[in-house]
Amino acid sequence: MKNSIAERIADFLKNHPPFCSLSLVDLIAISKESQVLHLEKKEVLFNINDQPHSFFYIVKDGAVALSVIYDTEKVLIDECDEGDIVGLRPFFAKDAYLMTAEASEESLLYAIPIAVFKPYIFENSEVSSFLLESFASNTRNPYDKENKGKLISESVSYNEREDTIQYFKPISYSANPITANKMDSVKSIAETMTRRKIGSVIIQENQLPIGIITDKDLRSKIATGLFTIESSAEQIMSVPVVTVKANGSVAETQLMMLQHNIGHLCVTSDGSSESEIIGIISEHDVVVAQANNPGVLVKQTKRAEGAHELKVVRENLTKLIKNALDENIPIAHLCQIVGEINKAITSRAIELSIMKMGEEPPVPFAWLNIGSQGRKEQLLLTDQDNALVFEDVVEERYDAIKKYFLQLANNVTNILNVVGYEFCPADMMASNPLWCKSLKEWNAQYDTWIHSPGEKGVLMCSIFFDYDFVYGKKELVEAITSAIFKNVSNNQIFFAYLGSDALKSPPPLGFFRQFLVERDGEHKDTFDVKSRGLMPLIDAARLLSLNQEITGVNNTLVRFKELAVLEPQNTAIYEACSEAFSVLLKFRTQEGFANDSGGRYLDLNKLTKLDKVKLKNAFHPISDVQEILRTRFQLTYFT
Structure with missing residues (x-):
């Protein structure tokens, strides 16, 4: 019996790249495993930070809008219509979606299983080229000269003028890899791997790669008893070695590893096994290449167990900033990304400090970044500026509660100092009793600055009027904001100063x-x-x-x-x-x-x-x- 639904899907796919590069038989096979998905207007296909689906999608009818959150506002990045692909992120990354996909009108999509389609990428060079060209040219369809769009936009990091293709950047490799001869014993090779703390050794002959031994080979062939530890490298090495050129991208590297189900690639002079070995790429190198992806940095921040782990995140953030400047990423977008990661680092520092205190905060509080941090303009590792506000309490409890929050703030600022945010020379930090106050005290402080500005008051206004809520009870900060605007309304003397x-x-x-x-x-x-x-x-x-x-x-x-x-x-x-x-x-x-x-x-x-x-x-x-x-x-x- 014919599968009419599968035939209709195949009939549609054959007119759109990369499916048009496949045979009708292949398209029918893919279509039989595919699903038809109906979305109502405004219905969400996936959200930012959702885990990747096991499907990717092609729009049959209607349109799907791709958006990001930029400075608390939803910003439309692209709109995919008939024949456009949505949700290809699982092919290139295992982490969450970076954009939200939402039907901008009633839409019909074909959902194609990743696992079903993946073999065709490796078997059909035109399909593989389409995907790689898409990432290289930053289009959802590199063959559409009139309306290329912004391919697979959920797979990239958005900025206002041009998208950055995280996964098409050249990947670094380890030069001068450790090699061995085919007659060397597995025992000596294992000892070398242990001593050098490496996961692989390339087996060479006349400087040409003829095989590779990895941790996996030792586990599956030696530990299981198939071969003895005295066996020669030639007996257990994996062949052939998969070789690549030195200038491959992160995307190409991932595709090669997926295609061959391996964790190491040998880098040679011309990319073939007939040229000299110059390096090796491991799965770890792929992870490192993605380490300064904003989403990855936020994940690492949330999982950090101490100040030194947070310091590594901040060091990777510095690398991200440098790369972004080299690629002319707009400063507005960069400030937003860095500001959010700085906030995430501070939030984790507060969580770690609360755990160190051994008891939960006695009353609700809020942590604020002030000055350049509050404006999300701290791209360089300059000193920290922050403040703390806690809920009003009865006089009998005030001293004990303020003592708790000063100790908490001291712990937080110490962690941030280890991370790389130096102590503020002017002591504009929450660990200073002057800047750790109850809500009532903060409102009185702002009232004084506004109604009796003076030279010092103006200086304080230039710092403390630029604040950003970081952690805790947001309503406390909103109460301060409300009081400030009530006091400055029509206050001509204040504005004059x-x-x-x-x-x-x-x-x-x-x-x-x-x-x-x-x-x-x-x-x-x-x-x-x-x-x-x-x-x-x-x-x-x-x-x-x-x-x-x-x-x-x-x-x-x-x-x-x-x-x-x-x-x-x-x-x-x-x-x-x-x-x-x-x-x-x-x-x-x-x-x-x-x-x-x-x-x-x-x-x-x-x-x-x-x-x-x-x-x-x-x-x-x-x-x-x-x-x-x-x-x-x-x-x-x-x-």
Whole structure:
């Protein structure tokens, strides 16, 4: 009896790549194992962080929207329609989906089992090439010249301008691998593997690979008694050796390992077994290649059992940032990723500290990152700034409860210091009794800063008005926010003080458009990109956001984005400010990595002519936004 459903599926698949590369017989075989899936409008196929399905999907009718969460907002990345593939992540990674797939209209999908389709990838070079080209060109269909889309978008890390294909990056390999001769004893090879702490030895003849012995061979052939420990390598080695070129990608490596069901690949000069051995790639190398994937870092953070494990995560995060800068990933996206991972590290540090305390917190509390951490702009490993708020309690319990939270905060800041976030020189940390307060005390503190600003109050506002909830009871932070906006509403004196402070750093160019550099001291003749470039924009964005009562947004780039929407007459200026901030923050971050510093001071002599032009162009919006401040807050007599 004919299977009419399978025939209909096959008839559809044959018109779309990569299925069009398969025979009708193969398509029928695949279609018999496939399922028809109906989705109502807004019905979710899979969510971010869901574990990969055993199926991937091709859209028959309708459309499926792919989205990510960007700064708490759902952002549409791509929309897959007829013939487009969704959910191929299981082919290339075993971790969770990085995007949400949701039907944007009533849709019909064909669900194709991964296990059924996988053999065709390895048996059909055109199918394999399609998948690899898709990842290489970042398209869901590299053969569609008019509408390539953003292939398999859930398999990549999203950013605003271009997706990064995590799995198409070149993979590193171990050079100068340990080799042995075919007549060497298994015993001597096992001893070498133990001594060198390696999982494989390549068997060579005239520097050409003829076989490989791995831990698996020792377990399956020696430990089971099939061969004795005195056997020769030739008797138990696995043959042939699977060889690859040195410039293979993570995706290609994974495909090869899947295809041959092996955990090691031999790297040779030309990729064949007829050329000299130059290296080896193991499954561990594949894991390491993916170690700076944001999703992997968050997983590692949640599983960390101590400060040193968290330090490894932060070191991998630094690698991620460096790679992202090299690939011109937009700073806005990078800030968001780094900010979230920094929060995850801090959250885990708090959890570990609570466990160390041996007792649960006596009352609800909330931990806040403040300053650059609160704005999610800490791309370099600078010092930590944080605060703690706990629920109001009766006077008799206050001292004991504050003592608990100070000890907790001390544990947390010590862990963060080991991770690499140095102690704040000004002691702006939750372990300081000044910044570990009850809700009532915090509201009184903010009230004082707002109604009696003064010079010190303005300084505190520039730090403590940029806070981000990290851990605990969010309602406590929301209560502080509510009180702040109630106090600043129509508070002209407060805005005048903050505005005056925001104008202290004019655009950093003198006559003839020359850079204003440091005149003396340790950093003489360098340019202070933080105080002269970044801070005027940070201060302006904060002040204008407070004035517009924009809540829940602390990042400077996002603040300007919100302001551009609320004030159409100033959209061009705010967008220019956002772009300028991105440029300046990138300069600072690159300087920091290049000189293992805070990146604050730029040696202008080391900049190219083009870099100097970029810097100067980034200063124009400072003049424009400061003029808005002068006009709006009537600052003529304050500046």
